[in-house]
Amino acid sequence: MALPDPRPGPGKDAALVRAMFDRVAPRYDLANLVLSLGQDRHWRRVAVRAAEVRPGDVVADVAAGTGALAEELRRAGARAVALDFSFPMLHTGALRERAYPPIGRGLLWCTADANRLPLPDAAVDAVTIAFGLRNLPDPARGLAEFARVVRPAGRLVVLEFSTPTWPPLRRLYERYLTQALPLVARAVASDPAAYRYLVDSIRAWPDQAGLARMIVAAGWRGVQWKRLSGGIVTVHRATRG
Secondary structure, X not given: OOOOOOOOOEOEOHHHHHHHHHHHHHHHHHHHHHHXXXXXXXXXXXXXXXXXXXXXXXEEEEOOOOOXXXXXXXXXXXXXXXXXXXXXXHHHHHHOHHHOOOOOOOEEXXXXXXXXXXXXXXXXXXXXXXXXXXXXXXXHHHHHHHHHHEEEEEEEEXXXXXXXXXXXXXXXXXXXXHHHHHHHHHHHOOOOOHHHHHHHHHHHOOXXXXXXXXXXXXXXXXXXXXXXXXXXXXXXXXXXX
């Protein structure tokens, strides 16, 4: 099967992207742990802090995958809703002991299209999305949809791959993406071919300032960002006007 067009913006085939994530679901968490060199949990914790979760806040975690970030939000006191268009990803997360039973522990699961969320206007206190915005067929539309479901002064947190700012690290990271990552993916992933898409989508994605401009254009204000791991990953935070 051909891999979807990784370019940000309209053009990606949502059905192909969903099928890809369906295939990687069984070993998704293991692959993330190994390919991130164990940094993925740290990145999620930084995102939770950026969301400034207060006990009882309702948070929509979009493109939630197996619910790893949603579970961190729940631990911080939020009533988290894990939304993803891949049922196998949600099912994999829901079966884990840490998130079962989801309703009784403050974590709900919902299959959903990120560009058409099944939530009313101004329904949640915050929206988070980790490593999923670049996979949307239309990221700008997704950001506007997130603004629709967030209450006034509510928060947006985007955790996403980015561009290292130090040239030596940028060159090293490029070598990792093109040479080491495919080899590791073949050893730990349930669908190694899907990780070619990961590499292409990361390389095509805007840098920190470019993503900030996209967020502002979608109606958010006060955009701030923090580089993690030398800029390999960046967390952006914004507020609904």
